[in-house]
Amino acid sequence: MEKEEFRKYIEKECKENNIINLQEFEIDKLYTYMKEILKWNEKVNLTAIKEEKEFIVKHFIDSLTIAEYIKNGENVIDIGTGAGFPGIPLKIIRNKSKIVLVDAVNKKLNVIRDILPKIKIEDVKCIHSRAEDLAQSKEYREAFDCVVSRAVSNLTTLVEYMLPFAKIGGKVICMKGPNFEEELKESLKAINILGGKIEKKVTLKIDNVLERNLIIINKENPTPKQYPRGQGKPLKNPIK
Numbered sequence: 001m002e003k004e005e006f007r008k009y010i011e012k013e014c015k016e017n018n019i020i021n022l023q024e025f026e027i028d029k030l031y032t033y034m035k036e037i038l039k040w041n042e043k044v045n046l047t048a049i050k051e052e053k054e055f056i057v058k059h060f061i062d063s064l065t066i067a068e069y070i071k072n073g074e075n076v077i078d079i080g081t082g083a084g085f086p087g088i089p090l091k092i093i094r095n096k097s098k099i100v101l102v103d104a105v106n107k108k109l110n111v112i113r114d115i116l117p118k119i120k121i122e123d124v125k126c127i128h129s130r131a132e133d134l135a136q137s138k139e140y141r142e143a144f145d146c147v148v149s150r151a152v153s154n155l156t157t158l159v160e161y162m163l164p165f166a167k168i169g170g171k172v173i174c175m176k177g178p179n180f181e182e183e184l185k186e187s188l189k190a191i192n193i194l195g196g197k198i199e200k201k202v203t204l205k206i207d208n209v210l211e212r213n214l215i216i217i218n219k220e221n222p223t224p225k226q227y228p229r230g231q232g233k234p235l236k237n238p239i240k
């Protein structure tokens, strides 16, 4: 896809899905990001989505659904970012925000590190770590205005990864698919123990078909020191 076609398509998609108008320079960066990810994808397994229009919708539009909940300048951490979603599209339109991208798989982060200078983006830190280890470090624990994550784990596990990173007064945005209600019920105890309180749930239909649920949690109290637990416990033995 040429840049002009990309611009028209993403502008149309933003309009139809109530996402703020993108500026020309933001569209340029998203275009380069897509082309680079798809190029790298031939060597490194980054995404199953290879068709460009589908990429625009499922990676860019979907990532940008959280933008209205994040102010420009707030610092953000993206847990299990993979090929940079939702963190990179968010950073492109929230250019004053510092962002940390975390993933347990370094080869994906290396791809992002390679692309960042090509889209002239600064204040992005890529950290190779498991979330539960990083959240126990002084520098990162309770240090973020906003913690985001898409497609990483079930909600109970996910909140144990995410809530420790949020400042008191900060928030956590979990991007979940359909049928999250049961998961949400099961996670309420964990959210409470970890110092969170559900602010709201937002259900969106991207292109009238793809269901995206945003679960927004406020960090009201400090997370007790023993959380997140190490050695894979949040996943193997979620808080009950």
Ligand code: SAH
Pocket: 079, 080, 081, 082, 083, 084, 085, 086, 102, 103, 104, 105, 108, 129, 130, 131, 132, 149, 150, 151, 152, 161
């Ligand atoms: N957020 C991206 C990637 C989803 S795939 C997207 O929506 O496209 C899930 C990613 O989470 C993988 O890259 C995996 O390595 C990472 N991951 C899973 N558990 C993790 C953990 N405990 N800490 C850090 N990264 C984790």
